[in-house]
Amino acid sequence: MRIGLIGFGSMGKTHAYAVRNLACFFEPDGIDAEIAAVCTAHPETAAAAAARYGFERAVTDEDTLIEAPDLDIIDICTPNTLHYRTARKAILAGKHIYCEKPLSVTAAEADELAALAAERGVTAQVVFNYRFMGGVQRARELIDSGRIGRIVSFRCAYLHASCTDPAKPAGWKQSKSICGGGVLFDLGSHVIDLIRYLCGDFAEISGRSQIAHPLRLGIDGKPWQTDADEAFYMTALLKNGAVGTLEANKLALGTNDDLGFTIYGDRGALRYSLMQPNYLGFYDGTKEGGDLGGERGFTMIECVGRFPKPAGVFPGVKAPTGWLMGHVLSMHAFLSAVKNKTPASPSFEDGAYVQRVMEKAGISSENGGRIERL
Template sequence: CDDIDVVHVCTPNKFHKDALLSAIRAGKHIYCEKPLAASAEEAREIVGALDGYAGVHQMTLQNRFFPATLRAKELAQEGFLGEVLEFRAEYLHSGSADPKAPLKWKLSKELGGGGVLYDLGSHIIDLVRHLVGEFESVHCATKIAFTQRPSYDDRSKMVPVEAEDLAIMLVRTCQGAVGFIEASKIACGTQDELRFEIHGTKGAMRFNGMDADWLEVYDLAEKEQGWKRIDCVQRYPKPASGFPTPKARVGWIRSHCACLANFLLAIAEGRQAEPGLDTGARVQEIMDAAYESAEAGTWVKC
């Protein structure tokens, strides 16, 4: 269809591959929700189809686009941290904490391909990798908190839960750092809490998405000053500085606005956007390595 310029893929994960391959063949610009697909195998097929594709493609990995996480990336690139030694990162949610909550498609392996690792873990894996570098191997454990839930269509009927609502990973990076990543939908008392802390040979930084106006930093050369809070509301690069106005308080929706603005700006300027579908495929490889690790109970290279 000549009157369609952009395809936004936001279906259950099972249907991503066919939608993406159709959009690639049609030469449409693509904005894709995470995860890229329902498996690493599907993700590789999608990336393989990009050969000769001239459109702009981007993943909806919006947590890169908080003002504070944009500034964190700048500081990391400037060498503020020195050599990264260790990190911990969590994405905590309480959506599955109630055992009476009905089974939705994100807890269905048939529709989702995975559970909370695909849903929330994709975000935190991408953000940590973006800040500390490539992952080398993972050791993962998962948990299904409640093995049965009410059916979404018939609340009087109990159905089995197939996909995990908790995933905890140890990570080794290619640069030698060691870290911890948790993705949970059974963390009662949390809403949508993404946070990280990174320690290096020269300094440290930490962020909590529930207080997204701020990035906290620690400079080892000025350790007597302790942790400092950097006001990031109007101190961060494009695309977040353009839309919405810097006067708007930072929040979850703002990162989505900036992520989408990044994609549309790339189309207008005729360049590829980041993070692209290839990044989504790499995140998928890491997540599937984590599932393999959870099954085997050992470290798995990713």
């Protein structure tokens, strides 16, 4: 499967990472994919991306990729207002599509794309990536198997701090003409998808938006009136009768990538935070209480490296999220030392020190815990 990637900012790189590393994370399963071509807005960024990542070709005209007979898939990683145009052309060209969220910036456009993709028989997926987190998958499994009973209410919030500093110039995500809408489209699309995925379809929604810093410097460095919501608060009624709140907020000082939810059923509850992705909190309301608490209380389920099958083989089910990054940094430190002819650290001396301590500890153990000096 040969992919044409359009847009090579943070998400373009993220998708390239995913495609490039499939072979690491999965046993051979017949899936063989590569990003063959990249398209960005500028020739120099396209050429740099291709050179660095080994893509065969680099272009600035997306039609070159959409119409290329040697490409099977178009991967859309551009700003939101461009998704519709690109996806529509790609569907009509018979390409399969992997498109970043939000699918588009109006419901009419999105409905048209969904209908067109179905009519043309192409495979089309939106990148609601949080569905694939181990804790979210386990939450869905517990809900589907009835362990929390009938869902009564929920809270879901996605909190960032990226709009808290009024001195920070606006990016395209604060410009309605590029983003289509502010944080509602950006973080809110994830929150809405997650609640629907876990709890069910929506019956009613109400919303309130907020712009706390209406004046900041614009993309061009000149004073600029913010026109996209910086926070968005919703209450919703689902078709199954559950009621809850959803929040997408970039005014949340002190947060990083804080996506979380709590779901209350009539038999149990679930609690998840993307900042603590190794665990899913599960409260089993059928457990006996007692004078001293009995067995009641939230259990922290060890999701850790247990990702949806067939993933989870590598780096292994016990490896916490983020564990691999330590290895990446370790290897980079070593290669940098080789390249720069500087001492490596941790060094062989560090290794030998640990070895001496282990040897003494072993001797001590063999001698009834005798104190050994180093």
